[in-house]
Amino acid sequence: MSKFIVGLTGGIGSGKTTVANMFAELGVELVDADIIAREVVEVGSKGLNEISAHFGNTILNKDKSLNRATLRELIFSQPDERQWLNDLMHPMIRSKILKCIESTTSPYAILVAPLLFENGLDRLVNLSLLVDISPEQQLDRTIDRDSVSSEQIKNIIDSQAPRAERLSKADDVIDNHGKISALKGKVITLHNNYLKLANNT
Ligand SMILES: CC(C)(COP(=O)(O)OP(=O)(O)OC[C@H]1O[C@@H](n2cnc3c(N)ncnc32)[C@H](O)[C@@H]1O)[C@@H](O)C(=O)NCCC(=O)NCCS
Numbered sequence: 001m002s003k004f005i006v007g008l009t010g011g012i013g014s015g016k017t018t019v020a021n022m023f024a025e026l027g028v029e030l031v032d033a034d035i036i037a038r039e040v041v042e043v044g045s046k047g048l049n050e051i052s053a054h055f056g057n058t059i060l061n062k063d064k065s066l067n068r069a070t071l072r073e074l075i076f077s078q079p080d081e082r083q084w085l086n087d088l089m090h091p092m093i094r095s096k097i098l099k100c101i102e103s104t105t106s107p108y109a110i111l112v113a114p115l116l117f118e119n120g121l122d123r124l125v126n127l128s129l130l131v132d133i134s135p136e137q138q139l140d141r142t143i144d145r146d147s148v149s150s151e152q153i154k155n156i157i158d159s160q161a162p163r164a165e166r167l168s169k170a171d172d173v174i175d176n177h178g179k180i181s182a183l184k185g186k187v188i189t190l191h192n193n194y195l196k197l198a199n200n201t
């Protein structure tokens, strides 16, 4: 049986995880690209070995795990290094995503991926759902959540697809400018629609 997959995307801090968890409460299985991106660089993995060979052992913590804060600083201030990391990680992430999708059993599943369009992961899904907020709100909400400088978050925002491009590519859009409580009704409406679409494929 072919799977019906919705790709959930949005820029950093837009509310993907918040929205994805609401779908999960309705019984929808999630495949999360950020989680998979962590798995492919676990201690002892081919991914982490290549990263430490490229950047040197200063990229590792004392326990030999990846120092994510150091790597984040490096790749979001140096586009060439980001490209190198993307070229290494994205094929591994993609193949693991495919395996995870295959193992889902809910009527439809959601692939949560910040770089859905940038990485061509939209080709793996039946339709895309964008969580949309302004860049100013992305900055405010991410600063509130993480202990990261506004300059670093601006660099991350600039390294992702521009808002207008995401809006032009997405099939469905959830506006997340309002309160979190306003999201639930929108999620239920979309869920009922996705169930119908999944049943008809
Ligand atoms: C650089 C890393 C180690 C920083 O780790 P950290 O724990 O600080 O951040 P985390 O992984 O939670 O990512 C936070 C957000 O940053 C953005 N982001 C991550 N990687 C990238 C990237 N290569 N390009 C643009 N934005 C990115 C996303 O919005 C993501 O949700 C990490 O982001 C990473 O391994 N990135 C490369 C993997 C990747 O491309 N992931 C996206 C999969 S679609």
Ligand SMILES: Nc1ncnc2c1ncn2[C@@H]1O[C@H](COP(=O)(O)OP(=O)(O)OP(=O)(O)O)[C@@H](O)[C@H]1O
Pocket (backbone or CB within 6 Å): 010, 011, 012, 013, 014, 015, 016, 017, 018, 019, 034, 114, 141, 142, 144, 145, 176, 177, 178, 179, 180, 181
């Ligand atoms: N409507 C809202 N009002 C206020 N805060 C919100 C709203 N939606 C989400 N948030 C908060 O904003 C932050 C970012 O949301 P979330 O973690 O869901 O975004 P994300 O898109 O998954 O981020 P990332 O790309 O970094 O993984 C979180 O702290 C979340 O609780």
